[in-house]
Amino acid sequence: MTKSEFLLKLADELKKNNIADADDIISEYEQHFAFKMADGFTEEEIAAKLGNPEYLASQFENTCEDKKSGGKKAASVIGLCIIDIFAGTFFLLLMAWELIMAAFSICSLVVAVCLLGRINPRSLIPPMPYLPGVVFGLSLAALSILSVTGCIYFAAFMRQLMRSYSRFHQNTIAAASGGAVLPSIGIYPRLPAIINRRIRTVAMFSLVLFTTCFVLGMALSMIISGSLEFWHAWGWFGYNSVN
Amino acid sequence: MNIQYKKGVLELCVLSLLKKHDCYGYEISEYLSNHIDIADGTVYPILRKLRSEGLLTTYMQEESGGPPRKYYTLTKLGREVYEKERAEYLDFAKRVEILLEDDDNDKK
Numbered sequence: 066m067t068k069s070e071f072l073l074k075l076a077d078e079l080k081k082n083n084i085a086d087a088d089d090i091i092s093e094y095e096q097h098f099a100f101k102m103a104d105g106f107t108e109e110e111i112a113a114k115l116g117n118p119e120y121l122a123s124q125f126e127n128t129c130e131d132k133k134s135g136g137k138k139a140a141s142v143i144g145l146c147i148i149d150i151f152a153g154t155f156f157l158l159l160m161a162w163e164l165i166m167a168a169f170s171i172c173s174l175v176v177a178v179c180l181l182g183r184i185n186p187r188s189l190i191p192p193m194p195y196l197p198g199v200v201f202g203l204s205l206a207a208l209s210i211l212s213v214t215g216c217i218y219f220a221a222f223m224r225q226l227m228r229s230y231s232r233f234h235q236n237t238i239a240a241a242s243g244g245a246v247l248p249s250i251g252i253y254p255r256l257p258a259i260i261n262r263r264i265r266t267v268a269m270f271s272l273v274l275f276t277t278c279f280v281l282g283m284a285l286s287m288i289i290s291g292s293l294e295f296w297h298a299w300g301w302f303g304y305n306s307v308n
Numbered sequence: 309m310n311i312q313y314k315k316g317v318l319e320l321c322v323l324s325l326l327k328k329h330d331c332y333g334y335e336i337s338e339y340l341s342n343h344i345d346i347a348d349g350t351v352y353p354i355l356r357k358l359r360s361e362g363l364l365t366t367y368m369q370e371e372s373g374g375p376p377r378k379y380y381t382l383t384k385l386g387r388e389v390y391e392k393e394r395a396e397y398l399d400f401a402k403r404v405e406i407l408l409e410d411d412d413n414d415k416k
Binding site for chain 2: 090093094097100101115117118121125126247248
């Protein structure tokens with residue numbers, strides 16, 4: 066039997082036995098062939114050593130038994146639909162939060178650029194001397210980076226949460242109709258260690274930069290304006306320094 | 309030896325190998341067929357069963373000069389089950405050995 070004959074026969078038998086994820090199984094055997102052929106065995110030898118495909122297919126657990134009861138399945142589906150409505154709104158809420166965080170990052174960045182570049186469109190930014198302006202600008206830029214790392218991590222978390230939920234969804238239906246139940250997925254994202262480390266470093270660095278620059282900016286403003294409530298001195302928020 | 313007889317024990321052997329280190333499917337198949345007389349293909353249904361029971365999980369890992377390989381690793385549950393079944397099997401095997409050797413002595 067050649068490799069393709071073996072794999073075809075196996076795929077055929079798996080289909081006959083109603084096995085889920087047949088592609089996954091086939092790819093394992095395909096890899097087995099690849100490894101053995103690299104060791105110099107012929108396709109026929111490998112297929113003979115693997116065993117009879119019909120027998121192998123029968124060894125995969127036939128987890129798709131006949132439907133136990135239609136009523137149970139219907140109840141599960143109705144229950145799932147109700148849960149879906151709540152879960153769906155919850156996911157919408159999470160996505161809205163992601164959007165807010167993204168908008169916040171962009172705003173912080175724009176204001177930072179304006180402060181650093183002494184741009185003040187329509188005098189939207191409260192007036193201040195350039196020195197505290199630069200320090201505040203740096204602090205906002207750091208805040209923007211911090212918020213971007215937050216966005217990235219939150220997006221990964223949301224994705225994992227949805228995957229976990231959809232696995233729960235599949236499993237509930239599978240269990241109700243007697244199908245194969247797959248292991249559940251955890252809700253915390255598993256980013257590759259190196260990315261995890263980088264995100265953490267960037268977040269820590271930007272947090273420190275933000276805090277230092279913010280405090281420094283406040284202190285500078287107080288010194289330059291000669292008043293603890295420098296926003297009064299500079300006439301921010303409609304206050305008039307004369308009063 | 310009867311294949312049905314071997315199957316339960318093979319699961320234990322797979323768990324024991326994976327407790328030492330994570331392996332890809334072919335590695336496990338080679339290891340088992342080197343030690344025990346089974347068809348190479350039998351290990352894949354076992355891996356799948358153990359995975360669906362939540363004793364194993366898989367992850368993909370890039371290999372230099374080849375497609376990514378699917379590695380199997382024990383879950384926490386898998387570790388617990390392995391330790392428990394290992395102890396049970398060893399105890400069982402010891403008792404069986406005593407019985408069978410006893411039979412040997414009777415003949416003499």
